Amino acid sequence: MKNPSLADYxxxxxxxxxxxxxxxxCPTYRLTRREGAVARGKIALASALAxxxxxxxNALLRDLDFCLLCGGCATACPNAVPTPEIVAAVRRExxxxxxxxxxxxxxxxxxxxxxxxxxxxxxxAAGETLAPGIVAKRIPEESGLRLRLPKAMAGRxxxxxxxxxxxxxxxxxxxxxxxxxxxxxFAGCGLTYLFPHVGEMAVHLLNRLGYSVLFPKNQxxxxxxxxxxxxxxxxxxLAARNVNAFAGADIIVTACAxxxxxxxxxxxxxxxxxxxxxxEFCDFIVRERLQDILFxxxxxxxxxxxxxxxxxxxxxxxxxxxxHGLTAAPRKILANLPGIDFIEMAGASLCCGLGGSFSLKHYxxxxxIGAAKIPGLQASEAELVITSCPGCLVQLQDTISRAxxxxxxxxxxxxxxDATAGKYSLKSGQV
Amino acid sequence: MTPKQLAQLQAIVGAENxxxxxxxxxxxxxxxxxxxxxxxxxVYPNSTEEVSQxxxxxxxxxxxxxxxxxxxxxSGGALxxxxxxxxxxxxxxxxxxxxxxxxxxxxxxxxVTADFxxxxxxxxxxxxxxxxSQEFCTLGGNIAENAGGPRCLKYGVTRDYVLGLTVVSAxxxxxxxxxxxxxxxxxxxxxxxxxxxxxxxxxxxxxxxKLLPKPASKKTMLAQFSSINGAARAVTAIISGKIxxxxxxxxxxxxxxxxxxxxxxxxxxxxxxxxxxxxxxDPAQVETQMVAIATLxxxxxxxxxxxxxxxxxxxRIWQVRRAVSPSLKQLGPDKFNEDIVxxxxxxxxxxxxxxxxxxxxxxxxxxxxxxxxxxxxVNIMVDLRQERMxxxxxxxxxxxFQAAVGLRGSxxxxxxxxxxxxxxxGLEIDPVAMAMMRRVKAAFDPDNLLNxxxxxxxx
Numbered sequence: 106m107k108n109p110s111l112a113d114y115x116x117x118x119x120x121x122x123x124x125x126x127x128x129x130x131c132p133t134y135r136l137t138r139r140e141g142a143v144a145r146g147k148i149a150l151a152s153a154l155a156x157x158x159x160x161x162x163n164a165l166l167r168d169l170d171f172c173l174l175c176g177g178c179a180t181a182c183p184n185a186v187p188t189p190e191i192v193a194a195v196r197r198e199x200x201x202x203x204x205x206x207x208x209x210x211x212x213x214x215x216x217x218x219x220x221x222x223x224x225x226x227x228x229x230a231a232g233e234t235l236a237p238g239i240v241a242k243r244i245p246e247e248s249g250l251r252l253r254l255p256k257a258m259a260g261r262x263x264x265x266x267x268x269x270x271x272x273x274x275x276x277x278x279x280x281x282x283x284x285x286x287x288x289x290x291f292a293g294c295g296l297t298y299l300f301p302h303v304g305e306m307a308v309h310l311l312n313r314l315g316y317s318v319l320f321p322k323n324q325x326x327x328x329x330x331x332x333x334x335x336x337x338x339x340x341x342x343l344a345a346r347n348v349n350a351f352a353g354a355d356i357i358v359t360a361c362a363x364x365x366x367x368x369x370x371x372x373x374x375x376x377x378x379x380x381x382x383x384x385e386f387c388d389f390i391v392r393e394r395l396q397d398i399l400f401x402x403x404x405x406x407x408x409x410x411x412x413x414x415x416x417x418x419x420x421x422x423x424x425x426x427x428x429h430g431l432t433a434a435p436r437k438i439l440a441n442l443p444g445i446d447f448i449e450m451a452g453a454s455l456c457c458g459l460g461g462s463f464s465l466k467h468y469x470x471x472x473x474i475g476a477a478k479i480p481g482l483q484a485s486e487a488e489l490v491i492t493s494c495p496g497c498l499v500q501l502q503d504t505i506s507r508a509x510x511x512x513x514x515x516x517x518x519x520x521x522x523d524a525t526a527g528k529y530s531l532k533s534g535q536v
Numbered sequence: 537m538t539p540k541q542l543a544q545l546q547a548i549v550g551a552e553n554x555x556x557x558x559x560x561x562x563x564x565x566x567x568x569x570x571x572x573x574x575x576x577x578x579v580y581p582n583s584t585e586e587v588s589q590x591x592x593x594x595x596x597x598x599x600x601x602x603x604x605x606x607x608x609x610x611s612g613g614a615l616x617x618x619x620x621x622x623x624x625x626x627x628x629x630x631x632x633x634x635x636x637x638x639x640x641x642x643x644x645x646x647x648v649t650a651d652f653x654x655x656x657x658x659x660x661x662x663x664x665x666x667x668x669s670q671e672f673c674t675l676g677g678n679i680a681e682n683a684g685g686p687r688c689l690k691y692g693v694t695r696d697y698v699l700g701l702t703v704v705s706a707x708x709x710x711x712x713x714x715x716x717x718x719x720x721x722x723x724x725x726x727x728x729x730x731x732x733x734x735x736x737x738x739x740x741x742x743x744x745x746k747l748l749p750k751p752a753s754k755k756t757m758l759a760q761f762s763s764i765n766g767a768a769r770a771v772t773a774i775i776s777g778k779i780x781x782x783x784x785x786x787x788x789x790x791x792x793x794x795x796x797x798x799x800x801x802x803x804x805x806x807x808x809x810x811x812x813x814x815x816x817x818d819p820a821q822v823e824t825q826m827v828a829i830a831t832l833x834x835x836x837x838x839x840x841x842x843x844x845x846x847x848x849x850x851x852r853i854w855q856v857r858r859a860v861s862p863s864l865k866q867l868g869p870d871k872f873n874e875d876i877v878x879x880x881x882x883x884x885x886x887x888x889x890x891x892x893x894x895x896x897x898x899x900x901x902x903x904x905x906x907x908x909x910x911x912x913x914v915n916i917m918v919d920l921r922q923e924r925m926x927x928x929x930x931x932x933x934x935x936x937f938q939a940a941v942g943l944r945g946s947x948x949x950x951x952x953x954x955x956x957x958x959x960x961x962g963l964e965i966d967p968v969a970m971a972m973m974r975r976v977k978a979a980f981d982p983d984n985l986l987n988x989x990x991x992x993x994x995x
Contacts, residue, residue, distance in 0.1 A: 122871075124568045125608035129648075129671035138626035138646065139580065140607070146563040153562055164559035181671075183862040 106344045106374045108337045111155050111194040118152040118191060120184040121145060127188070130177035132456040132474045141168035144178035144188040151195045161199060169195050171467065173460030173474075174333055176428035189428075190373070196335030205334065212462050213336035216294060216326040217343060223270065226298040230266040263499060264299055271301040272322055275308055281317035288316045289354025291347070291383075293364035294326050295495025303495075306522040307360040307386060314395055321350035327359075327367025333462045344371045348379045360386035360518050362423035362431075362494035363461075369429065385426065387434040387493060387517060396441060399525045414529060415488030415513070418520070419450040421478070421501060423494035427454055435493060435517050442524045450490075452481030459500035475504035482512060493517045537576045541597065545579060545621075548589045553580040553627070564622045567607040567614045569956055575602065575622035582627050584702055584710055584741040591739065592708030594621050595985060601706075602987050603735040605645065605674030610873055611954030613680060613734045617989035623739065625676050631655055632742065639747045640699060640716055645676025645740050649683075662750040664691035667950065668861075679740050682732030684950035686783035689908035690816075691748075693950065695731045702742035703730060706981040716744055729976070734952050735987040737980040754782065754816035755826045756844040758853045759833055760807040764788055766837025767809035768884040771907045773832040774813070775880065779825055784908030785812040785857055788887065791904045794866060795859040800852045807839055811907065812857055860904055867900045868917035872929050874936055874957075877911040878945030889939040890914060897932050911949035937963055953991045961993050 127144035128134050134143035141147075141164070150168060153159040174189040182188075205213065215221055271292050281287075288311050296304035312318050325346045331339035347368060351357050357379070359365050365385045372380035390396055420439055422432055432454070439447040458464065458474030478501070482490060490501055490512055501514045523529040537556060546554045555564075555578040565574040576599075581587045594601045600620030607614045616622045629646035636659055643652055649670040653663050666685035667673055673683070679701070684693045700714030714720055714727035730737050761767040771784055787795075789808040796803050803810070811833075815825045830841055844850040864871060878886045887903065890912075894901040905913040914936050918929045937947045937960050947953075947960050962970065974992060977984075 119869075122568070123566045123570050123607075125606050125669065125672050127672075128606055128608075129650075138629060140563045140624070141560070145607075149563050149566065150559055159558055159562060162557055162559055164555070164557040168559065168563070184865065185862075 106341045106348070106371070106376060108197060108340060109190070109194060109373050111151065111191070111198050114151070114187070114191045114194055115155065117186055118148055118155070121148040121152075121182075121186045122184065123149075124183065126181045126183060127178035130181035132173055132175060132177060132458060132477070133171055133470065135477070136470060136473055142171055144182070144186070147172060147188060147192055147195075148186060151191050154195060154198070161203060166199065169199065171470075173424070173456055173458070173463045175424035175456045175460065177424065177456060179428060190370075193332050193335070196333070197337040198335075200335035201337070205336070208465060209334035209336070209462065212465070213331045213334040213339050216328075216330040217336065217339035219323070219325045222294060222298070222326065223272070226266055226270055227268075230268045264502070266298060267301055269301065271297040271304040271320075274301055274305050275320050277320055277322050279308065279312050279318040279320070281312055282315035285315045285317065286355035287319050287353065289319045289321065289351040289357040289382075291324060291327070291351070291357055291359040291361075291364055291368060292320070293359060293361040293367075293495070295363070295498075296361055299495050300498065300516060303360065303516045303518050307358075307518045310399070310518070310522055310525070311358065314398060319351070319354050324350045327361075327364040328370070329363050329367040330461050332367070332370070333460070341374065344368075344374055344376065347371070348376050351379065351382075354382065356389075357383045358386055358389050359383065360493060360516070362425040362492075363496055365431075366425035366428065385429075385431055385434070385493075387438055388431055390521070391434040391437050396438060396521075399521075400443070416444075416446055417448050417485070417487045418445050418489040418491055419448050419482070419485045419487035420453055420517075421450075421457065421490050421492040421497055422454040423492055423497045424456050425494060435491075438517060438521060439491060442520065444524070444529070445520075448485045448487055450481040450485035450487060452478055455481070457497045457500040457504070459496045461496060464500065471500070472504070472507065475500055476508065478504060479508045479510070483510065487512060489513050489515055489520075491515050491517050491520055541593075542577065544593055545577065545590060548593075549579055549581050549586050553582070554578070555580075564604070564607075564624065565616075567604075567612060568610050569612045569615070569954075571612060571615055571955070573615045573617045574619070575616035576619045578622045578624060580624045580627050584704065587623070587625075587704045587739050587741050588708050588710050590621065590623065590708075591704050591706065595707050595983070598983060598985065600985050600988050601739075603676070603680070603739050605677035605680070606648070606669070606672050608669045608673045609677060609681060609952065609954065610875070610956075611681065611734075611948070611952040612956050613952050613954040613987070613990060614677070615955060617955055620985075625739075625741075626674065628676075628741065629674075634659060634661070634747075635716075636661070638716060639749075640744055641747055642742060642744050643675055644742060645674060645679070647675045649673050649675055649678055656747055657750055660750050661747040663697065663745060663747055664688070665694045665697060675743055675745075676740055679731050679743060680733070680735045681950070681952035684906070684909075684911065686785055686814075686906055688950075689784055689906060690780050690782045695728055697746045698727055698731050698743065699746050700744035701727055701730055701740050703738035703740055705738050706983065706986045710741075711738075714744065718746065732952070734954060734990050736977060736990055737986065739986075751782075751816035753819045753822050754814055754850075755822045756850045756853050757811075757813045757826060757829065757841055758801060758856060759811045759813060759841045760803065760839040761809040761811070762806050762837045762839050764809045764887055765884060767811055767907070768887065770811060770833040770836040770838070771883060772881060773836060774829055775908070777828060777832045779815070779828060779832075781813050781825075781829070781908060782816045783812065783814040784906065786810070786904060786907030786912075787857070787860065788903040790867075790900065790902040791860055794863040794902065795856065798859050798863060800855045800859075801842065803856075804839070810856070812853055857904075864902055864915055864917055867902065868919045870918050870920045870929075872916040872918070872933055874914045874916075874933060874947075875905070875911060875949045875951045876914055876936060876940035876945060876947060877909065877949030878940055878943045880908065880910045882943040882945065883907060883910055883912075886910075886912065886939065886943055886945070889943075890936065893932055893935050893939070897928055897935075899928060899932050901932070906949075909949070910945065934960070955989055958989070958991060958993050961991065
């Protein structure tokens with residue numbers, strides 16, 4: 106398992122014809138209107154660096170750091186230049202030559218070690234120190250804000266970290282109907298530690314559909330945070346660990362948009378077989394026509410008789426699904442759910458602004474980018490915004506609370522699970 | 537640039553808006569022409585007043601200044617070929633006013649064209665100029681190059697919507713041209729002299745634009761023809777039938793073969809040319825016009841005319857057009873993209889001339905564009921790594937320009953002259969007119985500091 110190097114992107118960088126189309130879809134450019142923020146500028150810097158035309162000077166480091174890796178640029182690019190992958194490759198070069206900042210080192214180390222992550226989550230759930238410089242402190246439950254990270258991001262809202270993570274809640278193997286394939290469930294850090302009830306629901310839904318579910322206890326982080334931090338070695342270790350952990354699965358399903366992108370990147374590292382077996386949860390449900398089965402077995406599902414606490418719902422496209430063209434499946438699921446109205450909001454595909462470590466380093470920019478979602482959300486008059494990325498869930502809740510709006514957020518899995526159970530209760534809507 | 541000069545500029549716009557490192561200069565050196573000319577310093581002003589102060593200093597120091605919007609131009613207008621100051625106006629992106637009674641709007645130059653269109657359309661108003669880059673190009677850039685677009689057939693180009701400008705002169709003075717009225721004959725029409733002047737006469741810092749009511753509906757047709765001649769006759773037939781569609785986009789056989797694989801609508805081998813025809817207006821009128829068009833083009837080697845029944849159909853038709861640019865690369869990694877224009881009726885002759893040039897010089901030429909107004913995007917696709925290919929491509933470009941001028945057209949319909957076509961301007965502009973233009977330039981900018989190296993042929 107080996108990461109591609111910057112040199113491997115030589116031809117891809119040549120494909121940038123400097124047309125400027127990336128400006129239309131780049132959240133950091135839309136915010137700052139500066140060439141250094143947009144893909145075209147970053148590609149120019151990356152290729153100059155690769156060609157030895159420029160040194161790793163501060164302005165270059167600043168511009169390559171200021172990127173969400175959302176891939177909006179790549180979807181707008183007439184030549185589909187993979188700027189996020191190129192920026193990640195440059196970050197690996199930078200850290201190889203110049204080392205890490207304390208923050209990036211911390212993030213990379215924490216996510217690269219399942220043991221450390223488990224411990225940190227336990228401590229955070231108990232209200233103790235999460236990591237050096239980041240203190241998770243409890244505040245009164247009735248305030249709606251439960252966790253703060255005062256040093257790095259004053260005022261950032263985080264959901265309370267549950268005491269029992271997904272590993273505590275699920276066995277490693279759940280038998281399904283004989284003859285049905287075994288689905289390996291890739292949970293990812295978000296659904297393991299922040300929203301384990303979502304992971305649980307996803308696994309139970311798949312099992313109810315007859316699949317055997319393999320939930321390897323030795324699976325780790327998908328590697329996206331380490332990628333973002335430029336820690337290539339950590340990504341390679343995680344990739345090897347996960348490929349090994351899922352060797353027994355016929356299909357690998359993930360309900361986390363970011364993980365879908367993260368483990369999809371293993372393909373470029375030489376694990377085509379693993380990536381070829383990977384399917385995103387909504388895509389799997391729609392592709393296998395499972396929604397009909399779910400509702401056929403539960404004819405008296407949630408309908409007009411057991412009204413949802415909200416009627417109008419909308420969808421937020423996680424960048425890590427949009428980038429891979431996965432925009433239709435979740436909409437199809439939502440449009441067919443009983444008892445709710447699915448409304449398309451303006452700006453559904455705008456990035457939420459989190460970008461993982463981006464929001465730790467550039468919280469003000471992250472907030473401003475997130476705020477661009479508000480007009481579309483408000484105009485939709487939705488009472489609930491649904492998505493499929495734990496990062497987006499956290500950021501959307503933060504953005505919505507900051508704007509003083511009374512809109513709840515939820516993962517598509519919980520809405521689907523609630524609908525098939527005939528009762529919308531929504532645990533994470535109370536974040 | 538001395539440290540003292542840098543400090544003076546920083547004092548005006550703030551240190552974070554004054555960039556001079558190697559990396560900063562590198563990423564402000566290019567535009568969509570892909571040529572590279574690094575500026576000495578990059579300045580991002582935020583107001584007319586800041587632009588004025590920067591220009592005053594630059595004038596005192598005799599430093600060239602090149603204004604820049606999105607840097608998406610195809611003629612090199614934003615390239616700082618003489619170094620100096622790159623004045624990036626993207627932060628000045630406020631829509632200052634939308635006047636619903638007078639149907640006008642005032643905007644800063646950094647407003648993205650499509651953002652402006654969405655803002656006025658949300659109020660039932662309409663700003664027609666629609667360059668292909670509208671999602672990222674800026675109004676300032678559109679003014680500088682007098683941008684066009686598909687809808688210009690019916691609605692006219694950027695110039696036709698500019699009522700007034702706030703401008704900063706080469707010396708740093710602030711002045712105003714035109715006003716807020718459709719009629720205005722007070723003095724020389726400096727507004728329309730500055731529109732299309734490619735940043736060589738002044739820096740535009742506020743723009744007053746005319747708006748229209750938003751058309752109630754539109755109707756779109758994809759018409760496939762078995763011959764290029766048939767498509768050309770269809771264009772003439774529609775216009776001679778006294779119908780001016782909103783757009784009449786054309787694709788030749790080479791273009792169609794490039795997109796055949798990725799087109800959402802099947803384009804059979806027999807299809808040798810296609811038109812995308814759109815009409816807009818009242819629903820009833822739009823229906824009548826489309827029926828009339830279908831009748832008019834039927835005898836023109838028409839293979840199939842598909843009229844969109846809904847928004848999804850319309851979107852699919854435009855996807856055919858949008859598939860063009862990304863698919864051209866298969867013919868050659870390097871593109872010479874020219875935008876000649878000829879009188880509409882001479883379109884068939886121009887196409888013949890292009891085919892002849894391509895065959896004789898053995899280069900691939902792909903043609904598409906705005907057939908209704910005779911504006912053709914001529915794309916010469918080559919691989920510059922091949923020996924003597926650059927020379928051959930340049931010869932083709934020269935001959936294409938000559939053919940366009942020979943048919944009493946122009947070497948540029950909407951991209952501007954910039955640096956890439958400066959050497960060819962003499963083909964079209966007679967010596968007396970050229971001298972007159974130079975005198976105009978000297979009157980505005982006697983020291984030749986504003987965007988030097990553009991428009992005029994190098995000495």
